[in-house]
Amino acid sequence: MFWRATAVGEPVAASSFAAVYHAQRLTMVRLAAFLVGDLQAAEDVAHDAFTGLHANWHRLRDEQAVVGYLRRAVVNRSRSLLRRRRTARAYIWPVAGEEPGADSSVVAAEDRQRLRDAVAGLPRRQREVLVLRYWADLTEAQIADTLGISAGTVKSTASRALQAVEAAFSTGEQEDKP
Amino acid sequence: MTRIEDQLREMMHADAERIRHADRRPAAVLGGPRTRRTGWLRAGLAAAAAAAAILLVPRLFGTPGPTPPPAASAAPALTVTFTTGGTKVNPPGVTVAVPEPHVTAADPEAARRVTAVIRQTLADTVGAFRNRSAEAVGLGADAGLMSEQIVVADVVAWSHYLSVRFDSSSQVDGPHPTNESAVLTFDTATGARTLSTDLFADVAEAAALVRGALVAKYPAEARAGSDLAALSLRPSEEGSTPPLSCYPTPAGLSCLVDQGSLTPYAAGRLETIVGWDRLAPLLRPGVAG
Secondary structure, three states: OOOOOOOOOOOOOOOHHHHHHHHHHHHHHHHHHHHHOOHHHHHHHHHHHHHHHHHOHHHOOOOOHHHHHHHHHHHHHHHHHHHHOOOOOOOOOOOOOOOOOOHHHHHHHHHHHHHHHHHHOOOHHHHHHHHHHHHOOOOHHHHHHHHOOOHHHHHHHHHHHHHHHHHHHHHHHHHHOO | OOHHHHHHHHHHHHHHHOOOHHHOOOOOOOOOOOOOOOOOOHHHHHHHHHOOOOOOOOEOOOOOOOOOOOOOOOOOOEEEEEEEOOOEOOOOOOEEEOEEEEEEEOOHHHHHHHHHHHHHHHHHHHHHHHHHHHHHHHOOOOHHHOEEEEEEEEEEEEOOEEEEEEEEEEEOOOOOOEEEEEEEEEEOOOOOEOOHHHHEOOHHHHHHHHHHHHHHHOHHHHHOOOOHHHOOOOOOOOOOOOOEEEEEEOOEEEEEEOOOOOOOHHHOOEEEEEEHHHHHHHEOOOOOO
16 A cells, blocks of 8 residues: 555545655556557646546545546546547557567567557557556456446457457468568 | 467556656646636526527528628538437436437438537537546535536538537536537538648648737737647647637638636637638638639
């Protein structure tokens, strides 16, 4: 726990907002970066989420809900940003491919790049589910809560997303073979 | 866990680790929250919702403006009217009033296209509000105090374009509501969405005229160091939307800046019209015909 525990029902201490901010900021920027595909915009999204949290801090009763709130806020603000993004450009994975070193890592680097391309090509919701599941390591229930959808929808969306990624990944593998 | 799942997890964690504190801007100084929303308009919104029998007929020939348009089409190839949509409740207690579009066009495909874009825009607006409401409810805010009202502020035709402007006022929490506008412009022949940047051959010069008109109309706000001078008709590369919306009307290019987005909330929504006499030389060929 990165800030002190309080009894259920007792408002969270105002001083701990700074602790939450410093502990969670990078995580939320990373999450936003995966969702919007743009590091600078991700910082704005994360900061906006913290601003919203700060505005509601006085009525916060359950500190366990803070991280969940931040995740939902980042997802919602990322969606809002994508919705309002008038430039019709495709999603771009926020982290550039790494420079391969030894021969053994060349293959791994190529595999990861194919995966990035496959995930970047997914519809927004499928990408969200995969990021929350495989990067944030959330349960289906937590993902459902974060995205505001049912657990069943999480399951089916994840299944379709994995199929699509696997298909795109395999296609890339075939194309790369001499 | 399948092989592809393992690879996904490994790739995402590795990439996330490459986004580090050192790469980012310095952490912000923690200040007070934005004060963009209040409850004082709730009664007004409720009254507006009750009176929101929205039935707007396109002003096909527009009102006489100070300068005549370069050309105006007489054929109503596309018409859009609205009736009051149902109130949706989600989360429970939150009220939303949304107009329902009724589109007619010579080409049924064009009508379908326009209807889809309008509905999607409204759905996105409501979805964003619903998400913000759910966040606030999750923190203990009273859903009964939350509402969103979307009204059709303008339906106007010019040349072979028809524009619809929606004004939304959403109340989640905070000292005042968030008032935003969304503008959709369609080609009346095809139903294709048209952006302001599609109208002009010299977009930069057109934007400069718009900024100049805003600064001239709101000198106090311009002097107060607002970002009026940075407004652009072009979409932002960073993904953030310039809060400037423009659409063609018989009087000229009508432009507005969302309340509180650049200037203090008390300054209200900034609006101006740049006459066609100034913009006509910058238009793309065929736009005004």
